[in-house]
Amino acid sequence: MAAATQRTKRVIHGIRGTRDIxxxxxxxxxxxxxxxxxxxDRYGYAEVRTPVIEREELFAKGTGESTDIVQKEMxxxxxxxxxxxxxxxxxxPSMVRAFVEHGLEQALPFxxxxxxxxxxxxxxxxxxxxxxxxxxxxxxxxxxxxxxDGEVIEMAAAFIAELGIQTAELVINSVGCTGCxxxxxxxxxxxxxxxxxxxxxxxxxxxxxxxxxxxDCKVQADQPIIEELPHSxxxxxxxxxxxxxxxxxxxxxxxxxxxxxHRLVRGLDYYTRTTFEVLGGEVGAQNALLGxxxxxxxxxxxxxxxxxxxxxxxGLERLVLALPEETxxxxxxxxxxxxxxxxxxxxxRLLARDLRRAGLIVLIDYEGRSSKSQMxxxxxxxxxxxxxxxxxxxxxxxxxxxxxxxxQQHAVGRDIVATELLKLRAxxx
Ligand code: HAM
Numbered sequence: 001m002a003a004a005t006q007r008t009k010r011v012i013h014g015i016r017g018t019r020d021i022x023x024x025x026x027x028x029x030x031x032x033x034x035x036x037x038x039x040x041d042r043y044g045y046a047e048v049r050t051p052v053i054e055r056e057e058l059f060a061k062g063t064g065e066s067t068d069i070v071q072k073e074m075x076x077x078x079x080x081x082x083x084x085x086x087x088x089x090x091x092x093p094s095m096v097r098a099f100v101e102h103g104l105e106q107a108l109p110f111x112x113x114x115x116x117x118x119x120x121x122x123x124x125x126x127x128x129x130x131x132x133x134x135x136x137x138x139x140x141x142x143x144x145x146x147x148x149d150g151e152v153i154e155m156a157a158a159f160i161a162e163l164g165i166q167t168a169e170l171v172i173n174s175v176g177c178t179g180c181x182x183x184x185x186x187x188x189x190x191x192x193x194x195x196x197x198x199x200x201x202x203x204x205x206x207x208x209x210x211x212x213x214x215x216d217c218k219v220q221a222d223q224p225i226i227e228e229l230p231h232s233x234x235x236x237x238x239x240x241x242x243x244x245x246x247x248x249x250x251x252x253x254x255x256x257x258x259x260x261x262h263r264l265v266r267g268l269d270y271y272t273r274t275t276f277e278v279l280g281g282e283v284g285a286q287n288a289l290l291g292x293x294x295x296x297x298x299x300x301x302x303x304x305x306x307x308x309x310x311x312x313x314x315g316l317e318r319l320v321l322a323l324p325e326e327t328x329x330x331x332x333x334x335x336x337x338x339x340x341x342x343x344x345x346x347x348x349r350l351l352a353r354d355l356r357r358a359g360l361i362v363l364i365d366y367e368g369r370s371s372k373s374q375m376x377x378x379x380x381x382x383x384x385x386x387x388x389x390x391x392x393x394x395x396x397x398x399x400x401x402x403x404x405x406x407x408q409q410h411a412v413g414r415d416i417v418a419t420e421l422l423k424l425r426a427x428x429x
Contacts, residue, residue, distance in 0.1 A: 017123070017131025019317075027332070028320045032163065033116060036136045036314075039159045043151070045114040045138060048104075050094040052118060056084040062093030062302055064269020066209035073121040087120035091137035091313060092270070092295070093302065099141055100304035111141035111307075116316075128286030128318050138292075139311035141299060146243050149274045149294060149310055150250025156290055156312050157256055160278055164324045168280035168289060170256060173264035174244040175212065176236050177272050178297065184235035185211045195225050215263040231262035243273055270295040274310065280322065289322060290314035334360040334425060336378035340371045340390030348389045351399065351414070355387075358418035360425070379404070384428070385421065 075087040115137045188211040206213040275293035292312025299307045339348035352364040365374045378386045388400040399417045402409035
């Protein structure tokens with residue numbers, strides 16, 4: 001019996017690597033989401049919402065068989081119909097699928113689309129790294145001109161700046177194309193020679209699947225060897241070199257400071273030419289706020305027309321962590337309606353309804369609580385005003401408006417109270 005009671009009482013916890021976003025934090029999330037949508041709107045991106053569940057094959061082919069994501073991190077399972085499905089680990093292949101499947105090229109003036117939503121990767125959780133996390137994902141299809149690389153990177157930087165994150169650093173690189181990259185991969189293998197056997201297990205696997213990925217290695221003991229390796233920039237073919245130079249000219253024209261890092265190869269298979277990340281904020285070791293690049297063969301590779309692509313994804317958890325402290329929003333409740341005496345409750349509820357219809361954020365109590373306990377709760381709500389409705393007020397068709405910050409109060413006509421409060425609020429914010 002005792003054991004049974006204990007079992008029923010056990011609290012069921014959330015899954016490791018997932019998080020509840022609680023009321024005190026949600027303001028920050030809403031701010032990040034609001035700025036994200038507003039920036040996307042202004043740069044001409046249309047919103048797309050794709051399912052969180054997709055065929056496993058989409059990512060095996062899209063993200064790439066040799067990536068950590070596909071090899072180790074996907075939440076894959078067989079559904080009841082025998083289909084191999086997965087929770088999406090990133091948005092890009094889904095966005096490409098939607099673009100191809102629905103012929104968005106014809107439907108939009110520019111094939112610029114964005115999406116906001118949760119992604120799932122079975123990673124080792126730590127600050128800024130979770131198993132369910134959220135991304136703003138931005139993609140453009142069909143434009144090869146380096147002007148779009150410049151605009152996408154400028155938009156990413158503008159997004160970060162509009163959030164008030166000031167300590168961010170823009171890092172860029174070019175990983176070349178299918179023409180010149182094999183020469184670079186070979187140069188890496190030649191330079192490594194026999195030292196391959198001194199590298200970590202992951203790197204030994206990388207050498208076989210995609211030698212560029214060695215630059216992602218964080219193992220300390222491997223760093224002296226990696227530091228000596230050749231740089232991708234020295235192996236770019238002429239068109240790739242020119243493209244990279246053009247992208248940099250655009251960034252300079254926008255006045256965007258950036259650092260070129262030959263180690264920025266990114267952990268996904270589809271990239272060609274431009275890659276970039278914005279690092280920074282106070283998010284600890286996981287300091288990539290966003291990352292992206294060009295992928296000129298992915299659309300075709302996933303069965304679509306031969307169209308280039310470029311985009312980025314920003315991690316919303318990391319942006320929320322990196323927001324400056326003062327962006328926390330405080331007092332959100334406008335008014336708390338207090339009913340004094342039994343006869344006032346109905347009138348108080350109608351007042352709350354009318355104020356809510358007028359656009360104010362209004363709370364009111366239940367269960368006929370005493371005016372004292374209503375006032376206590378009004379204090380706890382941090383409402384701007386307490387609106388008192390008692391017998392006197394009812395008789396005079398008025399409401400007593402008490403400003404909580406100053407304790408000053410005055411009577412306002414019941415018929416004009418909504419307009420008065422809206423005016424006061426507009427003046428105060
Ligand atoms: P990614 O670099 O894998 O790229 O992820 C982009 C961003 O998502 C990261 O910079 C980081 O902010 C966030 N992120 C990634 N993994 C986690 C995690 N486990 N926990 C918290 N945040 C995380 C992509 O996903 C590509 N699809 C970007 C892209 C779009 N490239 C072209 N278009």
